[in-house]
Amino acid sequence: MIGARRVLEIGTLGGYSTIWLARALPRDGKVVTLEADAGHAKVARSNIERAGLGDRVELRVGPALESLATLRSTQPFDLVFFDADKENNPAYLEYALNLSRPGTIIIGDNVVRDGAVTDPGSTDPRVQGVRRFFDLIADEPRLTATALQTVGCKGWDGFVIAMVSDGSSDGQATAFGR
Numbered sequence: 001m002i003g004a005r006r007v008l009e010i011g012t013l014g015g016y017s018t019i020w021l022a023r024a025l026p027r028d029g030k031v032v033t034l035e036a037d038a039g040h041a042k043v044a045r046s047n048i049e050r051a052g053l054g055d056r057v058e059l060r061v062g063p064a065l066e067s068l069a070t071l072r073s074t075q076p077f078d079l080v081f082f083d084a085d086k087e088n089n090p091a092y093l094e095y096a097l098n099l100s101r102p103g104t105i106i107i108g109d110n111v112v113r114d115g116a117v118t119d120p121g122s123t124d125p126r127v128q129g130v131r132r133f134f135d136l137i138a139d140e141p142r143l144t145a146t147a148l149q150t151v152g153c154k155g156w157d158g159f160v161i162a163m164v165s166d167g168s169s170d171g172q173a174t175a176f177g178r
């Protein structure tokens, strides 16, 4: 979609999505993936090596907010994928914007949650995090976004996809290649 070379993923688990992301990159591309759980990270490393993608993936172990704080001065990412603790999506969005450039794509998974995100009575912190995430996206002039619902064997859910611009209407046209 955007010829991404640098991808940031938050939430590695066993490296399934990491491997798909890394396979889509050119040889000199890089996925930086953040995982809190050392056990999951160990499994992911092994899977990524077996897939022959060890040179294209950098896995950082620890709470994502701590890892993100150390990524600030590196080059911008072309694509950012949030798939960890949804409570922290609002904070992840701020980091993602700081680590982006006009044209960067930000994707957040699990934003429908069997419809719970539209249930005004829900006190689930993940639901609250996703709602706040949507509100921040809607209020952010640098983001143009939509959410897509998905229905499959794992149930009813969806993801949000946003494109970063410099916030001006000209900037949006440039980010979208118009």
Ligand SMILES: C[S@@+](CC[C@H](N)C(=O)[O-])C[C@H]1O[C@@H](n2cnc3c(N)ncnc32)[C@H](O)[C@@H]1O
Residues within 6 Å of the ligand: 010, 011, 012, 013, 014, 015, 016, 017, 018, 034, 035, 036, 037, 040, 062, 063, 064, 065, 083, 084, 085, 088
């Ligand atoms: C839904 S799984 C990720 C699935 C993976 N992206 C995939 O599609 O194959 C969420 C992962 O986020 C990790 N996680 C949860 N909270 C985290 C945090 N604060 N920092 C980093 N990773 C976290 C969990 O340990 C878990 O491995």
